[in-house]
Amino acid sequence: MPHCPPALADSAFLRACRGEPAPYTPIWLMRQAGRYMKEYRDIRAKVSMLDLCKTPALAAEVTVTAANRLGVDAAIIFSDLLLILQPMDLELEFLKGDGPVIRNPIRVEEDVRRLRSFSPAEDLGYVYEAVRLARASLPGHIPLIGFAGAPFTLASYMIEGRASRNYEFTKAFMLRSPAAWHALMDALHRPVAEYLNGQIAAGAQAVQLFDSWVGCLSPSAYRQYVLPTVHQILSEVTPGVPVIHFGTGNPALLEAMKEAGGDVIGLDYRVELDEAWQRLGRVGVQGNLDPCVLLADRPAVLREAGRILDQAGGRPGHIFNLGHGILPETPVDNVVALVDFVHERSGRR
Amino acid sequence: MPHCPPALADSAFLRACRGEPAPYTPIWLMRQAGRYMKEYRDIRAKVSMLDLCKTPALAAEVTVTAANRLGVDAAIIFSDLLLILQPMDLELEFLKGDGPVIRNPIRVEEDVRRLRSFSPAEDLGYVYEAVRLARASLPGHIPLIGFAGAPFTLASYMIEGRASRNYEFTKAFMLRSPAAWHALMDALHRPVAEYLNGQIAAGAQAVQLFDSWVGCLSPSAYRQYVLPTVHQILSEVTPGVPVIHFGTGNPALLEAMKEAGGDVIGLDYRVELDEAWQRLGRVGVQGNLDPCVLLADRPAVLREAGRILDQAGGRPGHIFNLGHGILPETPVDNVVALVDFVHERSGRR
Numbered sequence: 001m002p003h004c005p006p007a008l009a010d011s012a013f014l015r016a017c018r019g020e021p022a023p024y025t026p027i028w029l030m031r032q033a034g035r036y037m038k039e040y041r042d043i044r045a046k047v048s049m050l051d052l053c054k055t056p057a058l059a060a061e062v063t064v065t066a067a068n069r070l071g072v073d074a075a076i077i078f079s080d081l082l083l084i085l086q087p088m089d090l091e092l093e094f095l096k097g098d099g100p101v102i103r104n105p106i107r108v109e110e111d112v113r114r115l116r117s118f119s120p121a122e123d124l125g126y127v128y129e130a131v132r133l134a135r136a137s138l139p140g141h142i143p144l145i146g147f148a149g150a151p152f153t154l155a156s157y158m159i160e161g162r163a164s165r166n167y168e169f170t171k172a173f174m175l176r177s178p179a180a181w182h183a184l185m186d187a188l189h190r191p192v193a194e195y196l197n198g199q200i201a202a203g204a205q206a207v208q209l210f211d212s213w214v215g216c217l218s219p220s221a222y223r224q225y226v227l228p229t230v231h232q233i234l235s236e237v238t239p240g241v242p243v244i245h246f247g248t249g250n251p252a253l254l255e256a257m258k259e260a261g262g263d264v265i266g267l268d269y270r271v272e273l274d275e276a277w278q279r280l281g282r283v284g285v286q287g288n289l290d291p292c293v294l295l296a297d298r299p300a301v302l303r304e305a306g307r308i309l310d311q312a313g314g315r316p317g318h319i320f321n322l323g324h325g326i327l328p329e330t331p332v333d334n335v336v337a338l339v340d341f342v343h344e345r346s347g348r349r
Numbered sequence: 350m351p352h353c354p355p356a357l358a359d360s361a362f363l364r365a366c367r368g369e370p371a372p373y374t375p376i377w378l379m380r381q382a383g384r385y386m387k388e389y390r391d392i393r394a395k396v397s398m399l400d401l402c403k404t405p406a407l408a409a410e411v412t413v414t415a416a417n418r419l420g421v422d423a424a425i426i427f428s429d430l431l432l433i434l435q436p437m438d439l440e441l442e443f444l445k446g447d448g449p450v451i452r453n454p455i456r457v458e459e460d461v462r463r464l465r466s467f468s469p470a471e472d473l474g475y476v477y478e479a480v481r482l483a484r485a486s487l488p489g490h491i492p493l494i495g496f497a498g499a500p501f502t503l504a505s506y507m508i509e510g511r512a513s514r515n516y517e518f519t520k521a522f523m524l525r526s527p528a529a530w531h532a533l534m535d536a537l538h539r540p541v542a543e544y545l546n547g548q549i550a551a552g553a554q555a556v557q558l559f560d561s562w563v564g565c566l567s568p569s570a571y572r573q574y575v576l577p578t579v580h581q582i583l584s585e586v587t588p589g590v591p592v593i594h595f596g597t598g599n600p601a602l603l604e605a606m607k608e609a610g611g612d613v614i615g616l617d618y619r620v621e622l623d624e625a626w627q628r629l630g631r632v633g634v635q636g637n638l639d640p641c642v643l644l645a646d647r648p649a650v651l652r653e654a655g656r657i658l659d660q661a662g663g664r665p666g667h668i669f670n671l672g673h674g675i676l677p678e679t680p681v682d683n684v685v686a687l688v689d690f691v692h693e694r695s696g697r698r
Contacts (some may be wrong), residue, residue, distance in 0.1 A: 176643035250619045252600040292520035300524040
């Protein structure tokens, strides 16, 4: 593992990642730097999503501001899953209200061959620089998380060209052209692994692999079309650096996702944390408050968070988080109250 | 059970519903009468979705045409889950391309009180008439399925006003105003139960309860906010008439859905049929081919269908179906090939 000062190595978050006891349950929140927060909206009023991601000083600023404002136990570098597609010659745009769009999606086998191979260090150096800057200005005891999109989630965007309800094009491609599908997975393997390791070298203490859309697959499809590549990627992550492996949308995949790798498995809000952890056995778990709970009133937030802490029962290896990203309409006060509650309640054990 | 001639009672579909051996695995397909079929598009070119649903002769025609064209083992009455909302004074529209919209959604507790109570026999009589007409013109050995939306799925449309990705309004309502939520469930209980029984009285041999969007809930939320009402509804279905209880989006709910009721549990494509059936124990199962498979080539269709038949292993109580509705871009020939394959392969055992 790269140099990790004792204040970081001993942090509640990294202890939990390693399955060690911690003085309280660490918490951070997916998309904790985002539109629900005024400080973020103020910056986004001046720059586009892509410009924010590509301006290291600003990306570092929103990363650090969010972590400090909320009092969470880890920061996650502000970036986007899909940036990695640009150097492959896919034309990525963020449309107002509609989210990301790929102008030239992959639809036939030949499109896979036309993908440009690239070096993350050259083409995504701005992310590494943001990691360096964020690490330098974060408090010395707050770990920084790097991340990447998992191959299935990236491929589904590459093929659909946008968010999808049914992933028709992706699945039809996979079933009709399994060889081209595996070529696409291969094309993603090296850059994703390098990209994670580059963020680690730049100063991240842990990484999360986001397989946000993988839940549209059955366990057998996951094992056949996805698991081998995820396993390869995760086995190439810098030794000693904890990996959080996160997916949403299908609790039936959890065992296969654990098999693919990760020190901590991210749970979405569709499962009970205790049942899921029992099924998974010896591994850490992260989660799993429904982001919609933060739209309700304070008593509901604390009640639901308390239920999750009770289910975890203070077992080492639990990182509190949402089951998916914070929603844009979330009141910041509810988020701060959640963080404080998790710290107080779990610290009192 | 209402009068059921021997040719119907002995059909492969009703045998499977009762868990009895059948000469082959029965198959029907959710949304088998739909946009993917030319005969359906020809009619929809002349009438709107709502007019089609409300013209019994036409609704019966598309119901029967689809069943005959495909050679499936059951017909399902052509209708829409949301029609039941109109007599409650919710303003339902179908927008081209955007799907259903409720102009005056429920957003605060008072909105629940303003819902009109109504009699399905009066306000949804056109559906019963369509059932009568379809029953009269279907072959004498092909059962007809009636259906209704389940309370959560109906409530989520009532509250969101349209299809949703996160169900923010629904969940916030549920968590903030549990009493009003339960009042809403109560307001749906009697009409949904009556509506199913009215379709049975009009000539349906089985019914399916569609909880299409329930998969956004955790098991504990399902048990607290949804299960009791579903259980009440299903316990009031005319004795002796099989009930298929279908949900999508969350395999972790299967045990709780079985507890809520149903002779057959509908599986979506996110689970392996054998694993799910083992978890569920003594109950029939319906499913669970991914609708996207029908967009691939013929070998993929037959391979994936064969895998599901192998998983079911010819055990009595399996009804072959998709894991969700047929997609509009599906080639009809693939559907016909699927039906023939399931019959031949399972009949050969």
